[in-house]
């Protein structure tokens with residue numbers, strides 16, 4: 722399996738994903754509020770794995786530039802449809818990955834990745850690319866399902882679901898492992914927060930600063 726297969730999976734899923742409700746609306750609003758508070762008006766933002774652009778459309782108006790990217794051209798097509806209905810001059814959508822952007826050194830003041838890091842094939846490599854595109858002192862803000870902290874049943878079901886094309890590639894790691902890897906890439910962990918409005922939260926919101 723490859724990134725091209727991942728792109729096909731997400732292309733196929735895009736219209737249903739666009740229709741599916743946010744699972745924890747209150748938790749999502751908390752994440753948006755917290756992220757907004759961390760961004761400054763003159764910031765240049767990169768969002769990775771932006772999906773259909775819901776978050777970008779909520780945040781882009783408050784910053785100087787906001788490039789929202791995703792592996793899936795179909796996700797980006799839907800995001801562009803939504804953007805056309807609600808234009809925001811600072812916002813642009815592009816089908817792109819962190820690895821492809823890594824040559825754009827120090828170009829962004831903050832990188833955002835929500836429900837994204839568990840889907841990349843080479844987590845350490847992706848974190849290095851994120852480090853490369855951030856200006857010194859820039860923030861990497863993420864919220865990531867940590868499958869290693871979830872029920873073992875999910876981890877058992879995933880390979881079966883994947884084999885029949887019903888689940889994407891997903892890496893299994895714990896929140897602590899993710900945090901350690903982010904720190905080992907050259908970031909200082911500023912905070913690790915729980916934004917879930919109910920139940921156990923296995924999707925830590927992590928704010929990290931590029932050293």
Ligand SMILES: C[S@@+](CC[C@H](N)C(=O)[O-])C[C@H]1O[C@@H](n2cnc3c(N)ncnc32)[C@H](O)[C@@H]1O
Pocket residue numbers: 724727731732769770771772773775790791792793796817818819834835836837840841842
């Ligand atoms: C679960 S969705 C999350 C979308 C959005 N961030 C959200 O929170 O609703 C994951 C998104 O990541 C994208 N994706 C998966 N692997 C990727 C990769 N290697 N690089 C960039 N985007 C990727 C998928 O196409 C999909 O749109």
